[in-house]
Amino acid sequence: MDTKTCDASVVTDLRVNGERLWQSLMDLAKIGATPKGGVCRLTLTDLDRQGRDLVISWAREAGLSVTIDKIGNVFMRRAGRNNMLPPIMTGSHIDTQPTGGKFDGNFGVLAGLEVIRTLNDYDIETEAPVELAFWTNEEGSRFVPVMMGSGVFAHIFTLEHAYAAKDIDGKTVGEELARIGYIGDEEPGDHPIGAYFEAHIEQGPILEDKEITIGVVQGVLGIRWYDCVVTGMEAHAGPTPMELRKDAMQVAARIMQEVVAIAHRFGPHGRGTVGMVQVFPNSRNVIPGQVTFSIDFRNMTDALVDEMDAALRAYVGTVEQETGLGVAITQVSHYPAAPFHPDCKDAVRRAAQRLGYSHMDIVSGAGHDAVYMSMLAPAGMIFIPCKDGISHNEIEDTQPEQVTAGTNVLLHAMLERARVV
């Protein structure tokens, strides 16, 4: 085929090789394979190095040029016709949780490799270069913070901060990166991106429950964490009549109910969770004098999280007045929402439509490297179902047809942005 006169039908009919992709997923999953069928390949271990080496060897076989930055992020590039254009990038991570599965992260990386192998098979030339990346330490189980490589790349935290992070044995990221030979030359972030797509298993139950193949990810929810302390007065559960009590538990219970009610009011993506509770003195015949609990609020935009915050504080003010008990709310963490770019969401939706896959809009309640990429370039994500919504577990599973479908969507979304010559 003459790539210079590549006609539209060739591109429209283009499909990835699902068997080759599945085989690559199974081959990569052998490195760090666990007896229960999962993968334990913690970041910056010898196994991580073997995984990195394998993916890079596949990239070189596919004719890609490889660059590595100082935090060990790896970029594998297929040249375009105009190499002055920033690349259309895809990627994810190949590190896993201690009880990880074969697909979390690995699917996104090998889907990107399969997209490039397919372009090679059919000799398709793109205007912009196409790049595949894998990011260091997305999981954060050995070294904190999570999404470290993409975070350093996006200048959310410094290289020095990341290098100094220690695991439980006192080994640092800097030492371990050097030991496995993955400190590259490139300054993190010194690498323009035209657009970024990430394919990932959903890690939740929605697509499977609705029997839908493709999730068009609208964004990643913003998160706000609080500690809440209700102070009353401990007293004997028998002699103290109901109207003379200062029962911290009863007031805490009202606020906990309201946390959930607020999440429902700010739907469809509002989330409200009380996951930790401590009762003082925690005795069956003492009226609780103090209750401390956590609040986790999430929503699609920072403005909605702000409104949930205001609703909570207003309710707490009313309860304090009604009961005379003191309630202290302290915000302990905050992660901004990452709405994805309309052009990228549309590209994913159009690709799913053209390919005839069932699809729906969905949000991500979990963080991904695409969060940080969305601060640098138009970004979007593609979700595929995973069995029972389970991930970070050795039983994590998904079907070959779903993996193939997600990768076909990735291919067509990327081609729309990279433009076939």
Ligand SMILES: [Zn+2]
């Ligand atoms: Zn992941």
